[in-house]
Amino acid sequence: MKKTLLPLLAGLAVIGSGCSNLERSRDLANPSVPPAVTAVQVCSICHGIDGNSVSPNFPRLAGQQAAYLVAQLQHFRSHERSDPPGFVYMWGISHHLTDDQIKGLAEYFAKQVPKPNAPVDAQQMAAGKEIYDKGVPEQNVIACGACHGPKAQGIEVFPRLAYQHADYIVKQLDIFQNTQGRPGTPMEAITHPLTGENKEAVAAYLQAFPD
Amino acid sequence: MSVPVTQIRRRLSAGATLASGAMVIFSMLAPLDAQALPLFARQTGQNCVSCHAGGQFPELTPYGRMFKLTGYTIGQRVAVPISAMGQITYAKVKDTGKSDDPQADFQKNGSPMFSAGSVFFGGKITDNIGAFAQWTYDNYAGQRVGDSGNNDGKWQGKPSADNIDIRYADRFIDANRDLIVGLSLNNHPSVVDPWNTAAAWMQYVPAASVSSHNYTDAHTPFPSDTTGSNVAGINAYAYLNKMIYAELGFYQTANKGFSFMSAGYNDTNTTKLKGINNPYWRLALTHEWGAHNLMVGATGMVAHIYDDNVDTSDPNSIHRVANTGIDAQYQYILDPHTVTAQVAYMRQKTNYSANTIANNTGIGSPSGFVAADGVTPLSDANDSDTTNTFRAKLSYVYQAKYGGSLAFFNLTGTTNTANQNSGYDPVTGTITSTDPLGLGSILSTRVGGNLSGNPATRGFTYEAFWMPVQYVRVGAQYTAYNKFNGASDNYDGLGRNARDNNTLFLYVWGAY
Numbered sequence: 160m161k162k163t164l165l166p167l168l169a170g171l172a173v174i175g176s177g178c179s180n181l182e183r184s185r186d187l188a189n190p191s192v193p194p195a196v197t198a199v200q201v202c203s204i205c206h207g208i209d210g211n212s213v214s215p216n217f218p219r220l221a222g223q224q225a226a227y228l229v230a231q232l233q234h235f236r237s238h239e240r241s242d243p244p245g246f247v248y249m250w251g252i253s254h255h256l257t258d259d260q261i262k263g264l265a266e267y268f269a270k271q272v273p274k275p276n277a278p279v280d281a282q283q284m285a286a287g288k289e290i291y292d293k294g295v296p297e298q299n300v301i302a303c304g305a306c307h308g309p310k311a312q313g314i315e316v317f318p319r320l321a322y323q324h325a326d327y328i329v330k331q332l333d334i335f336q337n338t339q340g341r342p343g344t345p346m347e348a349i350t351h352p353l354t355g356e357n358k359e360a361v362a363a364y365l366q367a368f369p370d
Numbered sequence: 371m372s373v374p375v376t377q378i379r380r381r382l383s384a385g386a387t388l389a390s391g392a393m394v395i396f397s398m399l400a401p402l403d404a405q406a407l408p409l410f411a412r413q414t415g416q417n418c419v420s421c422h423a424g425g426q427f428p429e430l431t432p433y434g435r436m437f438k439l440t441g442y443t444i445g446q447r448v449a450v451p452i453s454a455m456g457q458i459t460y461a462k463v464k465d466t467g468k469s470d471d472p473q474a475d476f477q478k479n480g481s482p483m484f485s486a487g488s489v490f491f492g493g494k495i496t497d498n499i500g501a502f503a504q505w506t507y508d509n510y511a512g513q514r515v516g517d518s519g520n521n522d523g524k525w526q527g528k529p530s531a532d533n534i535d536i537r538y539a540d541r542f543i544d545a546n547r548d549l550i551v552g553l554s555l556n557n558h559p560s561v562v563d564p565w566n567t568a569a570a571w572m573q574y575v576p577a578a579s580v581s582s583h584n585y586t587d588a589h590t591p592f593p594s595d596t597t598g599s600n601v602a603g604i605n606a607y608a609y610l611n612k613m614i615y616a617e618l619g620f621y622q623t624a625n626k627g628f629s630f631m632s633a634g635y636n637d638t639n640t641t642k643l644k645g646i647n648n649p650y651w652r653l654a655l656t657h658e659w660g661a662h663n664l665m666v667g668a669t670g671m672v673a674h675i676y677d678d679n680v681d682t683s684d685p686n687s688i689h690r691v692a693n694t695g696i697d698a699q700y701q702y703i704l705d706p707h708t709v710t711a712q713v714a715y716m717r718q719k720t721n722y723s724a725n726t727i728a729n730n731t732g733i734g735s736p737s738g739f740v741a742a743d744g745v746t747p748l749s750d751a752n753d754s755d756t757t758n759t760f761r762a763k764l765s766y767v768y769q770a771k772y773g774g775s776l777a778f779f780n781l782t783g784t785t786n787t788a789n790q791n792s793g794y795d796p797v798t799g800t801i802t803s804t805d806p807l808g809l810g811s812i813l814s815t816r817v818g819g820n821l822s823g824n825p826a827t828r829g830f831t832y833e834a835f836w837m838p839v840q841y842v843r844v845g846a847q848y849t850a851y852n853k854f855n856g857a858s859d860n861y862d863g864l865g866r867n868a869r870d871n872n873t874l875f876l877y878v879w880g881a882y
Contacts, residue, residue: 167536167630168451168491168492168495168501168503168536171495171496171499171501171536179496179497180496180497180498180540181497183497183540183541183542184497185440185443185444185445185497185541186443186445186446186494186497187414187415187444187445187446188445188446188447189446199543199544200440200541200543201444203543203548204432204433204436205432205433208543208544208545208548209545213658213659213660214432214658214660214661214703214704215660215661215704216661216703216704216705243705244705246417247416247417247419247420248416248417248420248433250415250416251411251414251415251416251417251420251445252414252415252416254415255446326661326704330705
């Protein structure tokens with residue numbers, strides 16, 4: 160089999176080496192692939208073509224702050240960000256991306272329109288809104304809105320949180336609180352006093368984020 | 371193959387096998403190096419669980435399916451596009467007593483063995499072309515008997531083509547449409563399929579070919595085509611809006627330029643198809659919501675196969691096998707949980723060749739057995755047969771480390787006296803597997819025998835497994851039968867019951 164298969168595969172490689180398909184490439188190590196192509200050919204598989212991912216395993220990127228996305232992709236690429244979803248998927252994806260490609264990907268998702276989600280539990284939502292707007296003063300937790308904005312739209316490296324998957328938010332809060340997977344942010348200290356209930360409530364509120 | 375088979379044959383003693391297995395595990399446990407991963411992981415830089423649900427290869431996640439459908443082209447070309455896997459297995463059949471020759475009927479029973487290894491070639495070749503080519507070395511492919519005077523019964527290994535899928539794929543996607551189209555040159559109907567209820571992919575823990583492994587889950591009824599992975603097909607497929615998947619392929623004998631598709635198979639074992647009018651088709655509907663995804667599908671194939679693999683000269687020696695199946699797969703994947711439910715049903719109708727049918731009339735059973743009175747001939751053999759295979763499996767994996775599954779299988783089908791390899795011998799009027807006086811008795815088959823001529827086989831497989839690192843899986847399966855070869859009790863006519871075949875199967879499965 161090797162006699163035929165290996166030359167066949169090698170032949171295909173030689174024939175194909177001259178013909179990259181830049182308009183529809185899924186190559187993650189070619190600096191010539193435009194970021195908008197990578198976004199729709201590869202990123203969209205998990206995050207959705209419009210950045211509104213279906214599965215809560217993958218964060219919503221639609222309308223996300225470009226500066227935040229650039230920072231995260233750079234942290235995946237440098238392995239500074241090492242939370243499990245980060246290294247499982249994103250270390251490989253970002254490994255050979257150029258700074259220009261990272262910037263282009265960030266801009267692509269920043270301009271997408273975030274889609275709202277239906278509210279779930281009214282009581283939890285109310286508790287979540289309280290934490291988001293006012294913090295938990297008795298535990299010295301500051302209001303989330305102070306940095307992430309009154310509409311949870313984020314600003315620069317502070318991410319947009321509105322309409323984000325609740326499961327993703329809870330897991331990220333756990334990572335800030337309990338691990339060194341995302342170093343270099345104020346979130347480690349901020350999340351320190353949060354209870355499980357606090358996290359669930361604020362995440363539920365952010366996922367729906369009613370006006 | 372430039373290296374003679376005998377030179378690369380490795381057979382380890384039981385102790386050495388276990389020791390080396392342990393060494394493999396511990397050497398893999400030691401360096402948790404993200405680079406030290408099999409081929410596709412090296413290509414994408416991603417962890418195995420990105421593509422394999424809960425890490426339980428080969429079951430694919432939604433992302434893994436897209437990786438396959440887009441022709442294995444995500445990521446970057448790797449310099450050495452090769453990876454390998456190997457397996458250490460152990461099978462223990464519950465009752466080996468009802469056998470004339472337990473050494474033959476239950477070879478290696480209760481002995482750990484390095485059973486098989488595979489090498490994979492392929493991955494991304496260009497932006498549109500990629501390949502998955504598996505070449506498997508069966509360390510216990512056969513025993514040396516009578517060739518060149520080496521009649522010593524020593525085990526011989528054999529390499530052969532396993533699954534080969536070479537693809538061209540393209541994806542046309544914008545805000546309004548997502549269309550993936552592709553072509554696959556492959557050697558196994560349904561190997562192109564990205565869901566794990568497909569015939570080529572539902573059975574996922576390979577077992578060795580020694581007879582003690584005959585009753586493991588790998589050899590229980592699974593929906594399947596009849597050709598195996600030694601034919602040549604070209605399939606075209608399309609997947610629209612992550613909703614509708616359609617595939618159509620045509621298969622022919624893997625000869626001439628396609629002979630690499632059946633490499634390692636000798637002429638006797640290579641399926642011979644008539645022409646290219648052997649279509650395979652597949653339709654599936656898919657939906658994702660939240661962490662859930664569902665596929666409901668149907669599939670089928672019609673194959674025209676020569677009765678004799680080495681003689682394709684007689685147009686009357688072709689039988690026709692038509693498969694029709696429906697299947698569904700549900701997955702819930704949300705870290706740390708992975709739940710998969712699978713069901714598959716396949717009906718297979720075999721219309722025997724004109725030659726077979728011509729011999730069926732008025733002679734009773736071709737097996738030569740007679741009715742219990744020792745005189746009356748059995749009914750003539752059937753001109754066609756139908757089987758129905760149903761299989762369901764539920765699995766759960768926690769943290770992509772600890773998993774378990776429960777599977778149910780049920781094969782039913784028409785009774786055909788031609789399928790009897792046990793029965794009443796017209797000479798002695800008894801069921802006998804021996805002929806000590808040389809009377810010319812027609813012998814019945816112990817253990818593997820079928821007294822009823824009916825294929826019915828039913829049971830459950832329970833499994834627990836552990837993945838200490840992402841590319842090693844250690845598992846235990848217990849397969850329990852309540853029907854085998856058409857009966858629960860005395861299915862071979864010589865006193866063996868279905869439950870006697872219950873088997874404990876242990877495996878260590880690693881990939882690099």
